[in-house]
Amino acid sequence: MTETERRFVQVDGLSRSFPGERGGEALTVFEQVNFSIARGEFICVIGHSGCGKSTILNILAGLDQPSQGVALMEGREIAGPSLDRGVIFQNHSLLPWQSTLQNVSFAVAARHRDWSRAQVLAHSRQYLDLVGLNGVEDRRPSQLSGGMRQRVGIARAFAIEPKLLLMDEPFGALDALTRGTIQDELVRICQQTTQTAFMITHDVDEAMLLADKILLMTNGPKARIAEIVEVTLPRPRSRSTVIFEPNYYPIRNHLVDFLVSRSKTFRDQPPTGYDPRHPPQVRPQADGSVAPQHPATSGAPHDP
Ligand SMILES: Nc1ncnc2c1ncn2[C@@H]1O[C@H](COP(=O)(O)OP(=O)(O)OP(=O)(O)O)[C@@H](O)[C@H]1O
Ligand SMILES: [Mg+2]
Secondary structure, three states: OOOEEEEEEEEEEEEEEEHHHHHHEEEEEEEEEEEOOOOOEEEEEEEEEEEEEHHHHHHHOOOOOOEEEEEOOOOOOOOOOOOOEEEEEOOOOOOOOOHHHHHHHHHHHOOOOOOOOHHHHHHHHHHHHHHHHHHHOOOHHHHHHHHHHHHHHHHHHOOOOOOOOEOOOOOOOOOOHHHHHHHHHHHEEEHHOOEEEEEOOOOOHHHHHHEEEEEEEOOOOEEEEEEEEEOOOOOOOOOHHHOOOOHHHHHHHHHHHHHHHHHHHHHOOOOOOOOHHHHHOEEEOOOOOEEEOOOOOOOOOOOO
């Protein structure tokens, strides 16, 4: 992997502040956020509500600007939205006056301006089928259930086959059965296409099924990336078999322990040697150790 591929997405010294209300003190949601995403890598972000996860995703999407620092994709500053980046929002964002099919096909047509209308529609239908929405192509969003609307948004983001897929709790509104099916689809698509992805989730099991690395964020304000956890579970992964991997519970316990206790104290009492510019990369192991890996010295996500 070349240096450019290793730093497909590069986030350096990112911070975001919002002006205080009625002249009050400004709110610094997060600061000194640094990480990179290699081409083909799947990154998940976990952290408590309000630590700035959606704000970071919006900056990567080109929909918000950092107060300090920079976000680059393929070496170029992300300065606005692009069809190279597909976004699935926390709340579905569909055009209410358009049908299910049109909500997907307008994005596909914008991405592939040289395609015929028949090609655009066939491609769009293929992705609606993938999320189990065949048969409701002509309904408008108001005529769909919440979970179905969310699936239209998922189909639209997948259908443009973006270089970077950005997902903000994409499965939160889905029932457990549908969520499982679409997670399996996502695993399959990402493996087939070596999709690069950045996903926010509250669900540690979902993160462990999908991610190569999980960014753990401290509580806000002034949130930081506390640690980067390597998910050393072999692929292909499936929900029914990952639980038998020796590292499954060590990783899971590490994540839950962070969320339940360490996320609150980390920001004010960071461990000695902690430097937000190089958050420690850790590998929880079955023998109870948490082998630290400095980002600069670690290799591919699944190196032994
Ligand atoms: N436009 C804005 N103006 C002022 N404050 C904002 C704005 N957007 C976000 N914030 C504040 O920034 C903080 C982080 O918001 P963000 O939506 O990024 O959090 P989050 O980590 O995604 O939370 P959740 O898990 O609940 O989705 C919150 O305190 C929020 O009130
Ligand atoms: Mg959010």
